[in-house]
Amino acid sequence: MTDLAHIRNFSIVAHIDHGKSTLADRLIQETGTVKDRDMKEQLLDSMDIERERGITIKANTVRIDYTADNGEHYVLNLIDTPGHVDFAYEVSRSMRAVEGSLLVVDSTQGVEAQTLANVYQAIEADHEIVPVLNKIDLPASDCDRVAEQIEDVIGIDATDAIQVSAKTGQGIHATLESIVTHLPAPKGNLDAPLKAMLVDSWYDAYLGVIVLVRIMDGTLKRGMRVKFMSNNTLHHVDRVGVFRPEMEMVDSLGPGEIGFLTASIKQVRDTRVGDTITNDRNGTEVALDGFKPAQPVVFCGLFPVDSSEFEDLRDAIDKLALNDASFSFEMETSAALGFGFRCGFLGLLHLEVIRDRIEREYDIELITTAPSVVYHIFMRDGAMTELHNPADMPDMTLVDHLEEPRIKATILVPDEYLGDVLKLCQDRRGIQEDLTYAGTRAMVVYDLPLNEVVFDFYDRLKSVTKGYASFDYHMTGYREDNLVKMSILVNDEPVDALSMMVHRDRAEMRGRAMCEKLKDLIPRHMFKIPIQAAIGGKVIARETLSALRKDVTAKCYGGDATRKRKLLDKQKAGKKKMRQFGKVDIPQEAFISALKMDG
């Protein structure tokens, strides 16, 4: 146990790629927490997908021992938080477990949209903030300009900003000193009953559920019995430990400390993030303010390409859900795709991560249907229901009106691209709320419908600004609008998996775009295929895929029998990856690709 005065708990906030993970690596290395020979890049990103995409998804924790210049020994607990908007809720709850933040800004780039979003969360959590200007080894580094920007845009003092190169190690020592001198020590009462915050939890195949905790008061000891206050469940603590970043067992954790416990808990669902953990008897009376659980905002159907793999898919989803309480699912049947699951996600990245993991770790090929947001349907009889799947849209005559979720989006962009960004937001039914300048960059704030953003807004933004814009958003609420269900008919048969909700004014445009896309995505058949978009019974767009005219091997002699059989076997395998809608085969990619808009 460490006394409070010698503990510092902090997180690092940064825009993606500004060097958060690299800085964490350097801090770990400089303090000898991990031997040089065990050092691998991006130590805290443990999932393959995190390493590959260079993003942090789950919060990760490491305990660092540091002897400061004043000769005192300190314990530093770092919680590395995700940078992507989809996982903003993880950031906010991790922030509540620590007292300070390093604000990392790439000194060649300056403040970006996620810098803002994340730093505001740190400010909201009452953090002491130490600005760190990273990448000073690069020629384009401009610390003065970026420090000024931090003061102007964020409004915090940047005179003491530390100049760092997480790459060369320059400024790392100064950063460690600054953590000790500038960040406050945690507060807490050793003699009070146990009061610990449940920061996060995940499933481990060997140990069961691992619970990340921050001790506020009292002591957590191996062998004791604890109570989870939200549901009054009792647990016997079989292990207590810390991360370095590998797990290391300790006997107890005291006030201000961050570590983990295991208690033979079988499911992540049995633990509630933000819960208060205390002694089973004579515990604390007052629980901590809970966190509100993260709500899925994007839904889509996941179906196995090979329908015989449905049970395997169920298994995979069950296992993933054990570790990810923010991901929801229920069984779905589609006329065309058979059995699958309707799944809810925090955002599109979250969706992609889960889908990738099912395909890779469980080796199941998937068809992903059009992602949809959650609409509120107000029926004529006054009832309100949530619509997660456009296929479930009730008869319009029974519906009074519909509401859709809106977001507030903040975009920072060099001014030469401003026009393109405004056009994009306008095209997506955005309402401008603010436009200011920070140096040569504009900061635009838009109120946008989530359904216009969910799918490919970020890709489009990157492409119109050549990657120079940064983007962040949060949900603001629901608003009524003129929304309709658009169905897609292929060869006169409705394809439920392609139906979508659209704004009435945008329906023709989207319908036309969908039909054109599908015309390219569906291979030609032996007959011509009409592709139509319709609202109710009314066709609003139409394309015709002409019939296949020629597909025959010109020359085929004795020696070609083997070659031709192999070729046909390959084509047969290709055909298995398609889905039959009436007489038409639709390739699985079509379900997602058809939705991408070019304008």
Add this chain to the structure above:
Amino acid sequence: MTDDWQQGGFGLYVHWPFCQAKCPYCDFNSHVSSQIDQKIWVAAYLSELDRNAPDLSGRVLNTIFFGGGTPSLMEPETVAAVIEAARKHWPVSNDLEITLEANPGSVEAGRFSGYRDAGVNRISMGIQALNDNDLRRLGRIHSVAEARAAFDIARSCFDRVSFDLIYARQDQTLSDWTAELTEALSMAVDHLSLYQLTIEDGTAFGDRYARGKLRGLPEDETAADMYLSTQEICASHGLPAYEVSNHARPGSESRHNQIYWRYGDYLGIGPGAHGRLTINGQRYATETFRMPGEWVKAVNSGSGDALRTPLSTTEQAEEYMMMSMRLSQGLDIERYTKFSGSPINSHKLSQLVDLGMVEQDGAMLRATTTGRPVLNAILRELMVG
């Protein structure tokens, strides 16, 4: 008990792997070599015949086909020795067909009478185009005048002469092609092989195509129109299609190639030759070593075979369907069902019939004139089941 192959017959394929120059579109097993000791080749062919004969004893040989490469580079003596050995191993049918593929150069034409004396009774000439500009663009080393002269010599030596043309060439229009085809039909010919130019991977054309440098190829629509016009024009001249790319006056069809399409047995010798052989009731796919030197060496140490793979009944069903559906005669449903063990998916079948792609005529299933240009799509439907 009769074996299935007997419904297709038994033929011998002899591969000659050398050419004077490599054509840029060609992915056949052909090599350019300046010194070829034909004695070595004769010995190797004969050794392969000796090796295979015991497994195939008692059969009647229906056809021999010298293919390539450019078999018209073979000495007539080489050809004679192979024919003689084959006749020694097997009794032959009364109407034994012996075809040799010839390039239409003047040197080759000089050997035609020698081939006739060796026993060849049918010539298939690779004329490819009837205009000099296109012949050059196809990388051919003969001219139209040479081709016509060679054709006249062939006509005087052989009762049966066929030639090959390639269409859908660069910058060729539909009317260019129909005019050229009509000209070809005016020559005294009883069999024509008319191939749409196929861009094959690993050829010079394939590389240029991949780099976007092979310009002027007709659009799919034009190529489809060319195919349909070809069917009509040939039929109206008395040479209807009996296979996807082959047209003949009734009775003049290539018997050897029909062994492939009717899924008979054939022994393939020479580098890269494939075979289908039924031995003790089991059908095998055979394949010899591809590189000429390697093949000769392998033969000298006992066997030219690189592969001899037993075919499952499912594989045989697929092969039989793929091959027989190319014929205007079509597929024998009962024979197919015997291989596959289950009937053709009746739902798929009736869909294809409704679309006018296939028709069923008693015991036979065949692609219609509408269906044949999209035969691969039909096969995909029927085979996925």
